[in-house]
Amino acid sequence: MRHLMNPLDFTTTELEQLFDLAADIERNPAKYAHACAGKILATCFYEPSTRTRLSFESAMTRLGGSVIGFSDAASSSASKGESVSDTIRVISCYADICAMRHPKEGAPMVASEKSTIPVINAGDGGHQHPTQTLTDLLTIRSLKGEIKNFTIGLCGDLKFGRTVHSLINALVRYEGIRFIFISPEELRIPDYITDMLKEMDIPYEEVMNLENVMPNLDFLYMTRVQKERFFNEEDYIRLKDFYILDKAKMALAKDNMLVLHPLPRVNEISVEVDEDPRAAYFKQAQYGVYVRMALILTLLNINI
Amino acid sequence: MLNVGKIEEGFVLDHIKAGKSLSLYEHLQLDKLDCTVAIIKNAKSNKLGKKDILKVECDIDKLDLDILAFLDHSITVNVIKNGEIVEKKDLELPKMIKNVIKCHNPRCITSIEQELPHIFYLADPVKEVYRCKYCEEKYSERRKQS
Numbered sequence A: 001m002r003h004l005m006n007p008l009d010f011t012t013t014e015l016e017q018l019f020d021l022a023a024d025i026e027r028n029p030a031k032y033a034h035a036c037a038g039k040i041l042a043t044c045f046y047e048p049s050t051r052t053r054l055s056f057e058s059a060m061t062r063l064g065g066s067v068i069g070f071s072d073a074a075s076s077s078a079s080k081g082e083s084v085s086d087t088i089r090v091i092s093c094y095a096d097i098c099a100m101r102h103p104k105e106g107a108p109m110v111a112s113e114k115s116t117i118p119v120i121n122a123g124d125g126g127h128q129h130p131t132q133t134l135t136d137l138l139t140i141r142s143l144k145g146e147i148k149n150f151t152i153g154l155c156g157d158l159k160f161g162r163t164v165h166s167l168i169n170a171l172v173r174y175e176g177i178r179f180i181f182i183s184p185e186e187l188r189i190p191d192y193i194t195d196m197l198k199e200m201d202i203p204y205e206e207v208m209n210l211e212n213v214m215p216n217l218d219f220l221y222m223t224r225v226q227k228e229r230f231f232n233e234e235d236y237i238r239l240k241d242f243y244i245l246d247k248a249k250m251a252l253a254k255d256n257m258l259v260l261h262p263l264p265r266v267n268e269i270s271v272e273v274d275e276d277p278r279a280a281y282f283k284q285a286q287y288g289v290y291v292r293m294a295l296i297l298t299l300l301n302i303n304i
Numbered sequence B: 001m002l003n004v005g006k007i008e009e010g011f012v013l014d015h016i017k018a019g020k021s022l023s024l025y026e027h028l029q030l031d032k033l034d035c036t037v038a039i040i041k042n043a044k045s046n047k048l049g050k051k052d053i054l055k056v057e058c059d060i061d062k063l064d065l066d067i068l069a070f071l072d073h074s075i076t077v078n079v080i081k082n083g084e085i086v087e088k089k090d091l092e093l094p095k096m097i098k099n100v101i102k103c104h105n106p107r108c109i110t111s112i113e114q115e116l117p118h119i120f121y122l123a124d125p126v127k128e129v130y131r132c133k134y135c136e137e138k139y140s141e142r143r144k145q146s
Helices: A012-027 A050-062 A084-094 A107-114 A130-144 A162-171 A191-199 A210-216 A233-240 A281-299 B021-027 B065-071
Strands: A040-045 A066-070 A097-102 A119-124 A150-155 A177-182 A204-207 A219-222 A258-260 B010-017 B037-045 B049-056 B076-081 B084-089 B096-098 B119-124 B129-132
Touching (some): A012 A130, A012 A281, A050 A130, A084 A107, A119 A130, A162 A191, B021 B049
Parallel strands (some): A097 A119, A150 A219, A177 A204
Antiparallel strands (some): B010 B049, B076 B084
């Protein structure tokens, strides 16, 4: 039985198979409409995350399966002091697959060790969020045709943003990827990532100015500065609007450059950019459903 | 000069940093073994100036070499049979250690989940970096433990 804890749990070959399946689902949704009939997905969300939970629920529903679950710890038995190990043992009796989000890092891994059904890590604290990374990779592959030979700019909170760290770790396994890290000094990419890139001889640069690098980018991955990561309100207020992508900046970019964002966005992408054909962040949310559908089928060993 | 007699069968842990033998005694759980143990503190050493030595009269299999290697892999392990050194064991950093150190990350599931073992994996043998199995937080106080 297989689980998904970390985006690197799958080899690049396995990811290709997963993305091929997601592409087939996109082309032929009707073919998969009953693929999970009689199967139940449990969404165990110990902290609120409407977007990810609904994406999982949409994925299972589109596969013809059913969904049970809870959407915050207060409405689960965790509020009575039940351990994750005990909860998953019980959930294993109720469902065929489980997507778990938990504020404590490693909680889904604990669940996977005790579970008799596949467990998907749907986000564990600031640690991993593998289905977001799979979504990002599928979006890149679907819109560019392949995952290789491009320059990606990652902009905003590169210090605390787990989606950024996870995406970099996943992208370094592909050929010809160049990174440009765009952030204020306080939110620079951690050293362990730049050390890894140096060791692997992967080109990267760190800059503060977004305008200057816009013409060089094939992808721009914008991130939100998250209030909950700051101890100091003043720092948050000073940094939250450091980068705002608008029409003027988009005018500097290549015609085929694509803008990605894990969403939700706040101010970092002006709504005027939404109509630009290069704005791919809402398509990204659609790919999030396809990749979760493909993942559920893969982990349940269902072949159509 | 204090003299401690030879042991017939067992092992001698030599070149322990001065003052650290009691900590090793605890980590190796030697208190649970029903055998003779000599703890020698602050012995003269050409290599270290001062050193500690542990002499334990029991079968070598009863010693957890992984924990010892994690705590300090520069310690010399002499295996004694019939009163003579028959082998010097090289210590290698263990790939995994369980319940020797604790994860200090307050966001880690080990901080709330009862009876969950604290497991660390060797993530970088060159830099001697261990990471928590669950949250991947780096454990950077290895040397302070020994």
